[in-house]
Amino acid sequence: MALVVAACGSADSDPASSVGDTRTVEHARGKTDVPAAPTRVVVLEPVQLDTAIALEITPVGAAVLNEATGVPKYLGDKAAGITTVGTVQEPNVQKIAALKPDLIIGTESRHSALYAQLTDVAPTVYMASQTDPWQDNVRFTATTLGGAGSADKLLTGYQQRCAEIAKKFGTAGKTAQLIRPRDGVLTLYGPTSFAGSTLECVGFTTPQRDWENSISVDISPERVLEAKADHVFVTTVDVNDRSTIPASVSANAAAFPRLHLVDQSFWITGVGTVGGQTVLDDLERILAASS
């Protein structure tokens, strides 16, 4: 017993170690033996789905943000056939069990109450929280699915791509701000958010403000000029519909000379390296068009 506690205490770099054809994963609920090469995976969190697709391990089931929309389109054709097992907030244990998975990945902060039921179905590991830095969550998921090497491969690929774009467009010293219009107020995304960190990754700086230890801050439309930056990105469901630009931004068009509408389905919810690469593709296209 004392040994286990001691082992947990060490902040080892590699939480997973191969034992035969299983791997021991250290996670939010302790240690669990999972298949070294899982074939029937169920994921309950968007970043886990994105990471599985990035590793070419197509899950048999996934919980989605929106059952009507289903699996996000940016993940491509292979992902389109994945069975949905309820929403991220409320996964359906019966649907999960029916898929006879050999590995389930969930999130402690969201699915805590389901842990006992899920472990009856298959080995289940829990990521701590979806609000942790997204690259840490990619690392956890990739390590669970394919070992530490897989995580490095994905994250290095993403960072290299960032460096290429930064060099090509000379973004250093320029600022960028992502705005999500919501219920009349404007949500500004900070450097620790998924899209915000991607903007910083390509060399942009997010304008300084008090981020209140959060990934984003809501501001009143009266304060719209606080969102000024060299490049301003506004999320929307339809990038061709200029009327989706919030009135407070379009009324101050002169203050926002470089304004770009971007698709919220991957800029906001595409958390992961596949989503990240999709955002980078979009950024490259936008920067090429505006320079």
Next chain:
Amino acid sequence: MTTTASARAAPPTTGRAARRRTTRRWLAGAVAVLLGSLVLSVFVGANPVPPSDVWAALRGAGTETAQYVVWGQRLPRTLAGLLVGAALGVAGALMQAFTRNALAEPGLLGVNAGAAAFVAVGIAFFGVTSPAAYMWLALLGALLVAIAVYAVGGAADLRATPTRLLVTGVATGAVLAGLTTGVTLTHPDTFDRMRGWNAGSLLERDTAVVLPVLPLIAAGLVAGLLAARSLNALALGPDLAAAQGVSLVRTRLLVLGAVTLLAGGASAVAGPISFVGLVVPHLVRWGVGADQRRILVGSLLAGGVLVLLADVLGRIAVLPSEMPVGIVTAFVGAPVLIALARRRRATAL
């Protein structure tokens, strides 16, 4: 003037003169407070623009930020708040007088639920996104549902009591609220957008949203004031009112038409704003007594004051963001209602 309705309480003449003086003072006070609220609504907000800059912007000068904050944000929403508050105050007073029930409020006729259901369906199935489009959908929903409720509830049928109409309205409202919940739960994107509308907000309610509704609310206010004298007679009961030569059908149609236009117009501009229609008439009766003409005018003023002050509070409550006015009115309205309910005389109809 045999139809003077303060006859209900039949106070002695000297008391009546005193009452009239109090009422006049109360109404003058309400006008003053309303003017103060208008000034606050222009000078106070989430962006701490100095008052001198606001004043400069009002005269066409000032910084770019102040110009935008005053002309682009505060003036349009002040107009919207005034309109919505006046409409809800009068609609509430009309409902309480018409049903002779102190707990009646405009939402009981299903008008708000109809507006919400149309907005939800519009967002979920027709991809509607702009506040102006929500406004038209809400207005259409409110009017169609009101007509349906009146047809089923027997609005023009003299034998039918207001209770039958209310039950029909409440039942229809419940069905439509279920529909709205069903649509939003199965369409999380719709849920996300409805959240803002459902809270009741004056954000981004520019002239494109307010101006089309303005004539409807004005018509509703006129119809309501026209019904005031008959409502005074109605307070004695339908039989006595009829004996005094009051046309019950005309009164009923005027009141229902007014409530529909006012509550529908207010929902169309701001979404459902709770408690204003319920609280304001109580507050006003406490100040001006039982005459419906004074109650309606008082509710018009006090409704505007309540919504404007709640909106100003919402702008500075959660800086740098804002809290929707509907949430503030619920916070402020509930305690006021309880306080008033504890003074028995104050809330008596």
